[in-house]
Amino acid sequence: xxxxxxxxxxxxxxxxxxxxxxxxxxxxxxxxxxxxxxxxxxxxxxxxxxxxxxxxxxxxxxxxxxxxxxxxxxxxxxxxxxxxxxxxxxxxxxxxxxxxxxxxxxxxxxxxxxxxxxx
Amino acid sequence: xxxxxxxxxxxxxxxxxxxxxxxxxxxxxxxxxxxxxxxxxxxxxxxxxxxxxxxxxxxxxxxxxxxxxxxxxxxxxxxxxxxxxxxxxxxxxxxxxxxxxxxxxxxxx
Numbered sequence: 248x249x250x251x252x253x254x255x256x257x258x259x260x261x262x263x264x265x266x267x268x269x270x271x272x273x274x275x276x277x278x279x280x281x282x283x284x285x286x287x288x289x290x291x292x293x294x295x296x297x298x299x300x301x302x303x304x305x306x307x308x309x310x311x312x313x314x315x316x317x318x319x320x321x322x323x324x325x326x327x328x329x330x331x332x333x334x335x336x337x338x339x340x341x342x343x344x345x346x347x348x349x350x351x352x353x354x355x356x357x358x359x360x361x362x363x364x365x366x
Numbered sequence: 367x368x369x370x371x372x373x374x375x376x377x378x379x380x381x382x383x384x385x386x387x388x389x390x391x392x393x394x395x396x397x398x399x400x401x402x403x404x405x406x407x408x409x410x411x412x413x414x415x416x417x418x419x420x421x422x423x424x425x426x427x428x429x430x431x432x433x434x435x436x437x438x439x440x441x442x443x444x445x446x447x448x449x450x451x452x453x454x455x456x457x458x459x460x461x462x463x464x465x466x467x468x469x470x471x472x473x474x475x
Contacts, residue, residue, distance in 0.1 A: 284463075294410070294453055294466040307463045310367055343409070353400045353415035353457050354464070360409060 249273035251283075251344040251358035258364050265334050265363060269327040269344030276302050276322045280349035285318065285329045288360075289340030299347065300327055334365045368392050368456050372467035378475040385441040387470045389454035394434050398458040401430055401439045404469075405450045413452075414439065449473055 255267035267285070274281055284299035298318035299307040306318055317330045331338060341360040348355030369392040379385045389399065397417040402410040412421045414430035417437055427442045441448055451471045457464040 293469050296463045296465060299463055309463045351416060355412065357409045
């Protein structure tokens, strides 16, 4: 069974860097086709994809966030990390870790999400 | 970026109605489209992927259709449990990353 759990700070100050951790189980980056991403939901912009990490270390970023977002991983710990630099109040929202189904890379599983406030 | 536009933004319907939500892509995404249902305070739930494939456990009153740039989610026989916000999402490999529509809020008339 695939599960994902986000963790990180609930409150971040403006201009600081937000770092979130996704700890997952039920799959591994050692398997071809695996991909994990980050999605956020903010009051102003609904749902936004931020970044995706593939099994082969390929990374994809949403163009509006390319300069501020970095996705990394720790294969041995089954973790994926998201860093967002220079945060602002508009970055307040719920951040989700998602598993992309290997059949065609649709979002197949969601973590429970973590609410982050920038203030 | 591929832009996804949903219509309508809000929709009021009666129980038992057939309801349709449209999603248009700014460029051809073939059949790489998913639909999600989200209730307040809850995680989005996958309903349909590959434009028309029903996710396991999703009631058969939900269906999806379309290809290219225009897609439709249909609920045949609206139930009280269907009150939610619905999002479409494109995930074509021609795009840097998947993108979502702005959502359609469905409520009871």
